[in-house]
Amino acid sequence: MPATNLIPNPRFVHGKLGGLPEGWSVFAARPSLAPSFRLARKDGGQVLMAAGGGRPDCVGYLSTQFPITLGRTYQFRVQFTMSSGVDPHQHLLFQCYGPGANSGIHEFRRLEGGWVEGSAKIAYDGQGDGKAEVRILFRLSAAGKVWVREVSLTETEPVVRVACTQGKPDLASCRAVLEAAGRAGADLVLLSEYMQGDRIEEALRGPSFELMAEKAQEHRMFVAGGIVRRDEAADRVTNTALLLDRRGELVGSYDKLHPYSPELNEQGISPGREVPVFETEIGRIGFMICYDSWFTDVAELLSLKGAQIVLFPNAGCYRALLHARAADNRVRIVCSSWNSGYGVWDTVGRDLVHPEQDRSHGDPPGVTYRDPVEQQLGESGLFMVSLDLNCSPSPHYNGGSMFEAPGGRRNRREQAVFLEEQIRAERERWWSSP
Numbered sequence: 001m002p003a004t005n006l007i008p009n010p011r012f013v014h015g016k017l018g019g020l021p022e023g024w025s026v027f028a029a030r031p032s033l034a035p036s037f038r039l040a041r042k043d044g045g046q047v048l049m050a051a052g053g054g055r056p057d058c059v060g061y062l063s064t065q066f067p068i069t070l071g072r073t074y075q076f077r078v079q080f081t082m083s084s085g086v087d088p089h090q091h092l093l094f095q096c097y098g099p100g101a102n103s104g105i106h107e108f109r110r111l112e113g114g115w116v117e118g119s120a121k122i123a124y125d126g127q128g129d130g131k132a133e134v135r136i137l138f139r140l141s142a143a144g145k146v147w148v149r150e151v152s153l154t155e156t157e158p159v160v161r162v163a164c165t166q167g168k169p170d171l172a173s174c175r176a177v178l179e180a181a182g183r184a185g186a187d188l189v190l191l192s193e194y195m196q197g198d199r200i201e202e203a204l205r206g207p208s209f210e211l212m213a214e215k216a217q218e219h220r221m222f223v224a225g226g227i228v229r230r231d232e233a234a235d236r237v238t239n240t241a242l243l244l245d246r247r248g249e250l251v252g253s254y255d256k257l258h259p260y261s262p263e264l265n266e267q268g269i270s271p272g273r274e275v276p277v278f279e280t281e282i283g284r285i286g287f288m289i290c291y292d293s294w295f296t297d298v299a300e301l302l303s304l305k306g307a308q309i310v311l312f313p314n315a316g317c318y319r320a321l322l323h324a325r326a327a328d329n330r331v332r333i334v335c336s337s338w339n340s341g342y343g344v345w346d347t348v349g350r351d352l353v354h355p356e357q358d359r360s361h362g363d364p365p366g367v368t369y370r371d372p373v374e375q376q377l378g379e380s381g382l383f384m385v386s387l388d389l390n391c392s393p394s395p396h397y398n399g400g401s402m403f404e405a406p407g408g409r410r411n412r413r414e415q416a417v418f419l420e421e422q423i424r425a426e427r428e429r430w431w432s433s434p
Helices: 171-183 207-219 261-265 290-294 297-304 319-329 420-428
Strands: 025-027 036-042 045-051 059-069 072-082 092-097 107-110 116-124 129-139 145-155 159-166 188-190 222-231 236-244 250-255 278-280 283-287 309-314 332-337 343-345 369-377 380-388
Touching (some): 059 145, 072 092, 092 116, 092 145, 129 145, 159 171, 159 343, 171 188, 207 222, 207 236, 222 250, 222 283, 222 309, 236 283, 236 309, 250 278, 290 297, 290 309, 290 319, 297 319, 309 319, 319 343
Parallel strands (some): 309 332
Antiparallel strands (some): 036 045, 045 145, 059 129, 072 145, 092 129, 107 116, 159 380, 222 236, 236 250, 332 343
C-alpha cells in the first residue's frame, strides 16, 4: 500500500491555468521583487511554473500548510524541470518547516526527459499533533523558469543495525565476529583493515572475500572488510575495502586514496584514484581507510556525493578526528580497528560507545541511535547499535537545515569565493618567490 502524501493538492491539478493552485499562497518580503507563480501546461499535464519575470533580484515563495504527527520521520520529495541557466542549488529552495525541523532539500538527481528529483528525510521531534508548511522558493534568476509537477511528504522509518569490531584480526576471529553479529540481527558488519591480520596479498575473490560472502549469505546481512588486493594483470597491489550485499555478492570496492607512507614507499601499495558511494537498500555507503582520516578530502567528497554511512576499517586511528569528520560532513562513521577501539559516530559527532563524553554539541532533536550493545568474543570486541538514517541533525542545530552548520550541503555555502583552487596552487608551489 503506497504511503499517504500529506501535502494538499501536491500535483497542482486543482486550480485554473494562469492562476495559483488551490490551497497554496504566495509570499514575498518585498512585493516588487516577487517571482511569478502560476499554473501552466507541461508535457501533457498541469504543473506549477515559477519564473523570474525579468527581475534579477527576485525572491519569494509559494506555500501550503497541513497537519503532521510529531515524533515521526518523513520523506520530503519534489520533481521538477527547469530552463537553461537555472541551478537548483542556487535558484531554488524546497523547504519544509515545522516544529523543531525547519529543513529543506539539498540533494538532487536527474530523471528521464529532463526532469529532476530532489529528496530529504525530515524528523519531527515531540509528541501529538503539529503543523508543517512546505515552501517552494524561487530567487535570483531574471530569465529562469521552473516547472514543478509534484511535491510529496510521506512517512518513512529506515533503521539500520550496524556492527563493528576491535582487536587484531585473523580469518578465524573474523568468522566468530560475523557469526555473532549475524545471530544478533545485524544489517551491516564492518571488519577491520587487513582482516587477515597481516599484509597478506590476495586476489579480489580470495579467502577474505569467500568468508565475507559465506556469512553475508548465511545471515542475510551486508559485510565489509579490508584486504591487500593483488591485481595480477596490472601487477599492482592496493589497500582495498570490499562491500558485499545480503546475497554475498560484491556491491563494490574502494582503494585507499592516502596510503600510509611505508605502504607506498616500502611495500609498493599503490594509491587509489576514485571515491565511490554505493546505493544500497540500507542506505548510501562509502569508505575511508585508516590514514585517509588524517585528511579532510575523502570524508568531504563522500558527504557531497550523498553518503549516509562512512565505513572506516583501520589498524589504528586518532579517535578525536572522527568526531570532526562526522560533524563537519553530517555523516555517520562506523569504525573497526586493530589498536584504537571500535566506535560509531552519529551526524552530531557523538561517539555512541560514550555518547555523553562530549556535551559541546548541545541537544539536537530526535533520536539518532538506539540499543547499543558491547560483547567480547575471545580477543575481539564487538559493538552493535541501530542508526536511524532519517534523523541526521547537525551538531550546530539551530532550528533546521536552513540555519544549522552547513556540513554536506551544497547550497548552504554563502561565501563569495571558494578556496579549493588556491589551496591546490599553494600545495603545488615548491619555490618561494624572492
